[in-house]
Structure formats: structure tokens, C-alpha cells
Amino acid sequence: MARLTHLDDQGAARMVDVGAKAETARSAVAEGRIRMSAEALEALMSGSGPKGDALAAARIAGIMAAKRTGELIPLCHPLGLESVTVEFSRESHAISVTAKASLTGKTGVEMEAMTAASVALLTLYDMGKAIDRGMVIEGVRLIEKTGGKSGIWTAPD
Amino acid sequence: MARLTHLDDQGAARMVDVGAKAETARSAVAEGRIRMSAEALEALMSGSGPKGDALAAARIAGIMAAKRTGELIPLCHPLGLESVTVEFSRESHAISVTAKASLTGKTGVEMEAMTAASVALLTLYDMGKAIDRGMVIEGVRLIEKTGGKSGIWTAPD
Amino acid sequence: MARLTHLDDQGAARMVDVGAKAETARSAVAEGRIRMSAEALEALMSGSGPKGDALAAARIAGIMAAKRTGELIPLCHPLGLESVTVEFSRESHAISVTAKASLTGKTGVEMEAMTAASVALLTLYDMGKAIDRGMVIEGVRLIEKTGGKSGIWTAPD
Amino acid sequence: MARLTHLDDQGAARMVDVGAKAETARSAVAEGRIRMSAEALEALMSGSGPKGDALAAARIAGIMAAKRTGELIPLCHPLGLESVTVEFSRESHAISVTAKASLTGKTGVEMEAMTAASVALLTLYDMGKAIDRGMVIEGVRLIEKTGGKSGIWTAPD
Amino acid sequence: MARLTHLDDQGAARMVDVGAKAETARSAVAEGRIRMSAEALEALMSGSGPKGDALAAARIAGIMAAKRTGELIPLCHPLGLESVTVEFSRESHAISVTAKASLTGKTGVEMEAMTAASVALLTLYDMGKAIDRGMVIEGVRLIEKTGGKSGIWTAPD
Amino acid sequence: MARLTHLDDQGAARMVDVGAKAETARSAVAEGRIRMSAEALEALMSGSGPKGDALAAARIAGIMAAKRTGELIPLCHPLGLESVTVEFSRESHAISVTAKASLTGKTGVEMEAMTAASVALLTLYDMGKAIDRGMVIEGVRLIEKTGGKSGIWTAPD
Numbered sequence: 001m002a003r004l005t006h007l008d009d010q011g012a013a014r015m016v017d018v019g020a021k022a023e024t025a026r027s028a029v030a031e032g033r034i035r036m037s038a039e040a041l042e043a044l045m046s047g048s049g050p051k052g053d054a055l056a057a058a059r060i061a062g063i064m065a066a067k068r069t070g071e072l073i074p075l076c077h078p079l080g081l082e083s084v085t086v087e088f089s090r091e092s093h094a095i096s097v098t099a100k101a102s103l104t105g106k107t108g109v110e111m112e113a114m115t116a117a118s119v120a121l122l123t124l125y126d127m128g129k130a131i132d133r134g135m136v137i138e139g140v141r142l143i144e145k146t147g148g149k150s151g152i153w154t155a156p157d
Numbered sequence: 158m159a160r161l162t163h164l165d166d167q168g169a170a171r172m173v174d175v176g177a178k179a180e181t182a183r184s185a186v187a188e189g190r191i192r193m194s195a196e197a198l199e200a201l202m203s204g205s206g207p208k209g210d211a212l213a214a215a216r217i218a219g220i221m222a223a224k225r226t227g228e229l230i231p232l233c234h235p236l237g238l239e240s241v242t243v244e245f246s247r248e249s250h251a252i253s254v255t256a257k258a259s260l261t262g263k264t265g266v267e268m269e270a271m272t273a274a275s276v277a278l279l280t281l282y283d284m285g286k287a288i289d290r291g292m293v294i295e296g297v298r299l300i301e302k303t304g305g306k307s308g309i310w311t312a313p314d
Numbered sequence: 315m316a317r318l319t320h321l322d323d324q325g326a327a328r329m330v331d332v333g334a335k336a337e338t339a340r341s342a343v344a345e346g347r348i349r350m351s352a353e354a355l356e357a358l359m360s361g362s363g364p365k366g367d368a369l370a371a372a373r374i375a376g377i378m379a380a381k382r383t384g385e386l387i388p389l390c391h392p393l394g395l396e397s398v399t400v401e402f403s404r405e406s407h408a409i410s411v412t413a414k415a416s417l418t419g420k421t422g423v424e425m426e427a428m429t430a431a432s433v434a435l436l437t438l439y440d441m442g443k444a445i446d447r448g449m450v451i452e453g454v455r456l457i458e459k460t461g462g463k464s465g466i467w468t469a470p471d
Numbered sequence: 472m473a474r475l476t477h478l479d480d481q482g483a484a485r486m487v488d489v490g491a492k493a494e495t496a497r498s499a500v501a502e503g504r505i506r507m508s509a510e511a512l513e514a515l516m517s518g519s520g521p522k523g524d525a526l527a528a529a530r531i532a533g534i535m536a537a538k539r540t541g542e543l544i545p546l547c548h549p550l551g552l553e554s555v556t557v558e559f560s561r562e563s564h565a566i567s568v569t570a571k572a573s574l575t576g577k578t579g580v581e582m583e584a585m586t587a588a589s590v591a592l593l594t595l596y597d598m599g600k601a602i603d604r605g606m607v608i609e610g611v612r613l614i615e616k617t618g619g620k621s622g623i624w625t626a627p628d
Numbered sequence: 629m630a631r632l633t634h635l636d637d638q639g640a641a642r643m644v645d646v647g648a649k650a651e652t653a654r655s656a657v658a659e660g661r662i663r664m665s666a667e668a669l670e671a672l673m674s675g676s677g678p679k680g681d682a683l684a685a686a687r688i689a690g691i692m693a694a695k696r697t698g699e700l701i702p703l704c705h706p707l708g709l710e711s712v713t714v715e716f717s718r719e720s721h722a723i724s725v726t727a728k729a730s731l732t733g734k735t736g737v738e739m740e741a742m743t744a745a746s747v748a749l750l751t752l753y754d755m756g757k758a759i760d761r762g763m764v765i766e767g768v769r770l771i772e773k774t775g776g777k778s779g780i781w782t783a784p785d
Numbered sequence: 786m787a788r789l790t791h792l793d794d795q796g797a798a799r800m801v802d803v804g805a806k807a808e809t810a811r812s813a814v815a816e817g818r819i820r821m822s823a824e825a826l827e828a829l830m831s832g833s834g835p836k837g838d839a840l841a842a843a844r845i846a847g848i849m850a851a852k853r854t855g856e857l858i859p860l861c862h863p864l865g866l867e868s869v870t871v872e873f874s875r876e877s878h879a880i881s882v883t884a885k886a887s888l889t890g891k892t893g894v895e896m897e898a899m900t901a902a903s904v905a906l907l908t909l910y911d912m913g914k915a916i917d918r919g920m921v922i923e924g925v926r927l928i929e930k931t932g933g934k935s936g937i938w939t940a941p942d
Contacts, residue, residue: 083490114279174416237706329712331710346608367483635912692857693857755792
């Protein structure tokens with residue numbers, strides 16, 4: 001059976017030793033979406049761009065969270081990210097997010113991209129919840145990663 | 158059209174003034190799920206309980222993140238949480254999480270419960286990603302809230 | 315000679331005991347300004363509102379820093395802020411900032427307002443520094459405070 | 472017109488990609504000053520050195536804040552600082568601060584030096600505010616930077 | 629057999645619900661000691677008071693850590709401390725520390741005092757380690773607590 | 786007399802410049818112990834492994850604290866740790882902890898190992914304190930370090 005690399009032989013959690021891995025250029029892209037009522041969607045989109053800071057707040061929250069991934073996720077390595085971007089796009093009943101992160105280092109940045117996407121979506125929830133408490137975050141997943149021993153990986157479909 | 162309370166008349170983000178609100182007992186429950194391959198599910202469940210720290214790590218990450226919600230979500234008030242719990246349950250192709258938070262205060266703890274659930278799921282992703290990079294976080298949403306002017310709210314369905 | 319309340323009789327730093335103070339509604343307003351070249355000013359203002367996130371990023375940075383004042387300033391009490399706002403206005407060769415904070419508590423929020431103003435200005439410096447490295451932050455000061463034993467205070471002039 | 476590098480073509484904030492930049496030795500020096508009454512100045516200087524921790528607290532606050540610059544300033548890269556110093560000097564109606572930071576890396580440490588200076592000055596404000604609430608922080612600016620593509624830069628006095 | 633209150637019936641970690649507890653004045657005192665060579669002791673004591681910031685740095689580190697106890701200790705409640713003090717005293721082959729914390733709240737501040745003492749001692753280790761790597765931290769324990777349902781407790785001995 | 790490297794000629798605290806040091810593989814091992822009553826020991830050990838998260842919570846707290854050492858200890862450099870492990874073992878009246886940390890870098894990881902051990906022990910105190918408030922943390926010390934100019938160092942047993 002597959003074993004979790006984050007646990008040692010006795011099952012104890014550990015931060016895996018990446019000291020012997022090579023420093024390579026690495027990147028990761030994650031996406032997700034928050035489904036909401038037409039009214040909440042309209043308010044969040046109108047509260048952005050010329051009219052307000054709504055998407056800007058969520059974007060910045062995502063970028064800042066990416067930098068703190070190592071503090072939030074217990075067994076993640078602290079990383080010196082070299083870039084982070086967070087983009088939103090309007091869907092018919094949702095706002096979707098795409099987060100990208102990259103660095104030159106010994107371990108990948110999947111968690112940084114996943115964390116940026118999640119916190120950006122949580123921030124949208126926070127801003128819209130007075131209008132629609134029933135918003136749902138869904139489809140948060142890795143889309144692509146590059147670098148490291150395993151090279152390029154792309155999500156099926 | 159509905160307006161975002163987190164933005165002022167010019168659309169500028171702000172931390173809304175809750176000074177005049179009453180201190181009441183408040184609670185919130187959020188849930189979510191991470192869908193994964195049978196192999197990843199088996200590894201995560203086996204790496205828990207008698208054999209290891211996998212679910213414990215995710216539970217503790219969720220609890221600790223709930224306490225830092227005000228640092229992550231730009232317009233959230235910093236809150237003195239009085240309780241947080243994070244529970245997992247095994248589904249056929251997923252692990253689901255239920256997070257509860259409560260306090261006596263002037264503003265609700267929905268974001269704390271949502272953040273606990275999200276970070277717990279991200280931690281499961283981190284631990285399982287070497288086995289299944291395609292895991293998907295879905296259905297992160299508020300299930301119930303109590304307290305405050307609006308009283309009890311329960312998710313439809 | 316006046317003595318510093320933050321030091322004890324031996325001169326040792328301490329977090330002053332506010333346990334016996336009354337909980338009252340307290341607020342503080344701080345202001346400051348960053349002086350810059352016409353080119354940097356134009357770029358920062360154009361990169362805001364309809365065209366971009368520049369001021370939004372600085373505003374959110376200020377709000378988030380206010381919440382972490384107790385982590386940054388060694389002898390400050392950790393406080394549960396009830397509101398924070400950060401506003402900018404364009405001057406002829408500068409952008410000025412006004413930050414307000416409030417809470418119901420045993421100690422004042424001057425440092426929270428001062429920290430919000432300072433970090434908002436530092437963020438503007440960060441965004442504009444590729445255009446004008448010589449920008450200068452000046453006039454960061456308290457404008458007004460209310461609440462507590464000393465009541466209302468307003469800056470002279 | 473000059474464009475902000477921190478914004479993309481649509482004006483969205485981003486953490487600029489420094490992956491392709493060379494690792495070089497980089498340093499930055501920032502300065503600033505807090506103007507105050509004779510009484511506050513006397514108290515802060517007397518509460519230091521043989522008599523107390525006042526300047527030490529501000530110095531340590533500045534050093535610690537420099538290390539957290541990437542958490543405070545939204546679009547700053549997290550950096551592994553190799554040195555930080557914070558020095559004060561007494562002026563006739565003010566205390567001035569000089570902060571230096573350095574590292575070997577892909578991006579500069581201007582913001583780290585600026586943040587160290589600002590937080591050191593905020594800490595002096597905090598300690599002196601019971602004596603003089605009207606203290607003013609001014610002249611926070613970059614004095615010098617070395618390293619990177621642009622080489623040495625010195626503030627036009 | 630005694631059961632851990634921090635675990636539920638299934639053994640899952642949780643942040644215990646203190647919502648129903650009364651707000652009372654609470655305090656705690658912890659102590660500890662770091663044993664070291666005569667040379668390290670002399671250097672640390674000489675690098676303090678008139679000559680330097682050594683003890684001041686450790687004192688401030690302890691005070692700042694107390695405020696972040698809820699971030700460090702997974703199941704601790706985040707608390708709004710009302711006072712913290714950290715004092716050192718020279719022993720024949722050691723420096724001892726006494727940390728006190730207090731607040732008016734629903735749960736005790738033992739962990740805040742214990743954390744302040746521990747981090748102050750770790751900081752002394754950090755500063756002295758170039759002289760004596762073999763320094764040992766010992767006797768970190770609670771001396772007294774007041775407030776709450778259990779009232780006053782004093783360490784035996 | 787030996788001088789503290791963390792202080793400059795005037796005794797001012799500083800983060801020592803490590804820019805000129807070589808990047809080498811470095812590791813450190815620290816240990817410590819918490820002495821407690823038979824009842825507390827039994828509860829903590831029973832609340833672990835198959836029955837609960839007690840030791841897992843302490844292990845994770847130690848690992849997470851190691852990553853934040855640079856935030857807690859004022860003059861420590863922020864480091865990109867490459868591995869951290871925390872192990873417990875049952876003694877007759879105590880639980881002992883061994884923490885290991887490593888990285889490839891310009892400065893050692895002694896403080897990271899010492900901090901991991903201390904925070905893991907504080908977490909055990911937190912979980913056991915309702916049963917035995919008199920638990921004592923002792924023997925926190927460095928056991929071994931490798932790498933850097935000074936090479937291998939082992940504690941004189």
C-alpha cells in the first residue's frame with residue numbers, strides 16, 4: 001500500500017528532508033470557484049474595478065496567504081517565493097480563481113498555489129456573505145506543476 | 158442592488174464598525190470535502206489513529222488557522238474564539254470535514270469555521286499529494302450559524 | 315522628570331497592567347503623507363480606481379497591519395479592534411493617508427491608527443519605488459483620540 | 472507614462488516574478504526621525520542605556536519587523552535577510568534612526584530597511600506618547616542601496 | 629483514569645469550549661533558569677544594563693512571545709493579555725527568569741507566563757551560544773496562579 | 786573577556802551579518818524533558834497513538850514553531866529549514882523530546898532545534914496541566930550540531 005511521505009515508520013508527522021534535492025525552477029497553478037446567487041455575484045463584480053476594492057482585496061489576500069503557507073500547513077517547508085499571481089474570472093453563477101506561484105528551490109510550490117486560491121475564495125465569501133450566506137467553494141485543485149524530479153504534470157481533463 | 162458592507166460609498170475596503178453591536182453567544186459550523194483516489198484515501202486513513210498522525214495534523218492545522226482568521230482575511234475582525242473543533246469522516250471517495258467555532262462577541266464566527274475547514278482540507282491535500290495530485294476540494298460552505306441579530310441560520314437542503 | 319510608563323523602577327521594559335482600567339469606547343485617527351515626483355504620483359493614481367489595485371493594496375495593507383499592531387510594537391496590548399478605515403487623498407506632490415481605528419476596551423488605539431498609516435505609506439513606497447526611489451514619508455502623527463480617562467484629545471494646529 | 476511594475480496589464484496587483492534575476496549581494500540603508508518635546512526626549516534618552524530598555528525595545532522592534540516585511544507589505548517577496556542593524560541618535564528635538572539590511576538574493580532589501588526604520592520609530596512613539604502625544608514621524612526615506620542591476624544608488628541629499 | 633480535557637471522547641484534539649465560564653481576574657507566574665559557564669554568564673551580564681541590550685532583548689522576546697501564545701500552542705485560546713512582565717536575576721552559575729501575565733477573562737494565563745519564560749531563556753541561549761554551546765534550560769514551571777474556579781494555586785516547595 | 790557577537794561595540798543588539806559565510810549543510814539536535822506525576826504521564830501517553838492526538842499535537846506544535854524561530858528569537862536569522870523532526874519517549878516520570886533540524890545555509894539551526902523542543906514541551910504542559918499543574922520542563926539543551934566553520938560539536942554527556 002502507498003505510504004504517506006509526511007509520516008515516518010512509526011506514523012509520526014515530520015517535515016520531510018529535502019536537503020539532497022536539486023534546486024530547480026518550479027511552478028504551480030491552482031484553480032477554484034465560489035458559486036453564489038445572482039445578487040451576490042452582481043454585488044461582488046460591481047464592487048470591483050472602477051467601483052471598488054472587492055476583487056482587489058481577495059487578490060491581495062491570496063497573494064499574502066501564499067507567502068505564509070509554511071505557517072499554515074504544518075509539514076510544508078518555508079519557501080522564498082519568487083512570484084505569485086491571483087486572477088479572477090466571472091462565470092454565470094460563480095467567480096473562479098486561478099493562482100500561480102513559482103520559485104527556484106528544492107521543493108514544489110503546489111501548496112502555495114492551492115493556499116492562494118483557497119484564501120482568495122474565502123475572502124470573497126467574507127465579502128459576499130451578508131448577501132448570500134449559502135455560497136459554496138468548489139473545485140479547488142492543482143491544474144499544473146513544473147520542475148523537480150517529476151517534471152511537468154497537468155490535471156487530467 | 159445589494160451593496161457590499163465591506164466597501165464604503167466610494168468602494169473603498171474597510172473593516173466594518175461593530176462597536177455598537179451587542180455581545181451575544183455566537184457559533185458557526187462549516188463543512189467541506191476532499192475527493193481523492195482509493196489509494197490516497199486508504200493511505201490517509203491508515204496513516205491515522207493507531208498508525209499515525211495524518212488526520213491529527215490536519216485537525217490541528219484547522220484549529221490553529223481558525224485562530225488566525227483575522228490575519229488571513231483582510232476585513233475580518235480579530236476575535237477571541239472560545240472553542241474550535243474539527244472532525245473528519247470517511248466517505249467512499251473522499252474525506253469530509255466539519256468545523257465548529259464559537260465565541261461571545263459582537264460579530265459572527267462564520268469565517269473562522271470556514272477557514273478551519275479549508276486549511277484542514279489543504280493539509281490533507283499536502284499529505285496526500287505525493288500519491289494523488291489530482292485531489293479536489295469541494296463543497297466548502299456554511300452549514301449553520303447562531304447568535305447575533307439574525308439568529309439561527311441553516312443551510313438550505 | 316517625566317518617567318516612561320513602559321519601564322519599571324529599574325528601567326526594565328514591561329507591558330503595563332491595564333486590568334483595572336474601565337472598558338470604554340475608544341477611537342484614534344492618525345495621518346501621514348508620502349512625498350514623491352510628479353511621475354510617481356501620476357503612476358500611483360492611475361494605477362488605482364478603474365485602472366488598478368495600487369491604492370487598494372495600500373489600504374488593505376494598512377488595515378491588516380492595524381490588526382497586528384500588538385505583534386509589531388513590543389509593549390502594546392493585543393486588542394480586538396472593532397473598526398479600521400484607511401483613506402488616501404491626492405495632494406500636489408504627495409499622497410496623504412488618514413487611518414481611523416476604534417474599539418471598546420481598556421486601552422487606547424493610537425498605535426493601531428499610527429501603524430495602519432505607516433504601513434499604508436510603506437506599501438505606496440514599495441509600489442512606486444521603481445519610478446522614484448527618493449519618495450519620503452513624513453508627518454505621521456496622531457490627529458485625534460477619544461475615550462479613556464483623558465477623554466478627547468486633538469492635535470494642536 | 473511610467474507604469475507600476477506591481478500591477479499587470481489589467482491593473483491587477485501581483486508579486487513580480489524575480490526568478491530570472493541574478494543573486495547578488497544587496498544592501499539598503501533607510502533613515503527617519505521622530506520629533507518630540509524636550510520632556511519626551513529627555514525621558515526616552517534617560518530611559519535607555521544604564522537606566523533602561525527604551526531604545527533597546529525600539530531597536531529590537533525594528534530588527535524583528537524587518538524580518539517580517541514580506542508579511543506586512545503585500546507585494547514584497549519573502550527574503551532571507553543576512554543582517555539588520557538599527558541605530559539611534561539624539562538630535563536637538565528629535566531621535567533619528569538609521570536602519571541597514573543586507574542579503575545575497577534576487578531582489579533588493581529597501582523595504583526591509585524602510586520597515587525597520589518605521590517600526591522602530593512607531594515603538595518610540597508608543598513609549599513616549601503618555602508624555603507627548605503630538606510627536607511626529609518624518610523624513611522616513613531610503614538613503615542608499617547597493618547590488619542588483621541598478622548598482623549603487625544614493626539619495627540626492 | 630484521568631482524561632485529557634483537550635481531547636474529545638474519540639481522542640481528537642480540540643480547543644475546549646470556555647464560553648460558559650465566568651470572566652474573572654486571572655494571573656500566573658512562571659519561572660525558569662539557564663545554567664551556563666562563568667564566561668558566558670559574565671558576558672551576558674556585562675552585555676546588559678549600561679553596556680548593552682542582552683537582557684533587554686530576552687525580556688522583550690519573552691513579552692512578545694506571551695502575546696503570541698495562542699499561535700504557538702495548538703489548543704490554547706487566543707487571549708487579550710492585560711499585563712506581562714519578565715524579570716531576570718543572576719545566580720551563581722545561571723540566569724533565572726520570572727514571568728508574570730494577567731488578564732480579565734474566561735480562561736487562565738498559565739501558558740502565557742510559561743511561554744514568556746521559555747522564549748526569554750531561549751533568547752539568552754541564542755545570545756550566549758557562541759561562548760557556551762552547552763548551556764541548559766531547566767526548572768521551567770508554574771509558581772502561582774490566581775483567578776478562575778480553582779482560585780489561588782501555589783507550587784509546592 | 787568574551788564578548789557577545791549579537792551586540793556591537795556600543796552594546797546595541799544587531800542581527801549579525803552572515804553574508805560572507807559559506808553555504809554548508811548544517812544540522813542540530815536538541816533535547817529536553819517534562820517531569821510529571823504518574824497520573825499525568827499515564828493520561829498523556831494514553832491520549833496518544835490509538836487513543837488520541839496528545840503527542841501528535843505536541844509534535845506538530847514543535848515542528849511549526851521551528852519554522853517560526855526567526856519571528857520569536859529577536860536576533861535569529863530567518864531560515865529556510867529543509868527538515869524538522871520531533872520525537873518523544875516515555876521515561877519513568879517524564880516524557881522526553883528530541884528535535885532535529887537541518888538546512889543548507891550560511892548559519893546554523895541550533896535555535897530551530899531548541900525552539901522545537903521547547904514548544905513541544907510547552908504543548909505537553911498545556912495538555913497535562915489540568916491533571917498536574919506542577920509539571921517541570923528541564924534539561925533543554927543542544928546535543929549535537931554539524932556543519933559550518935566549527936564542524937561537528939557534541940554535548941559533553
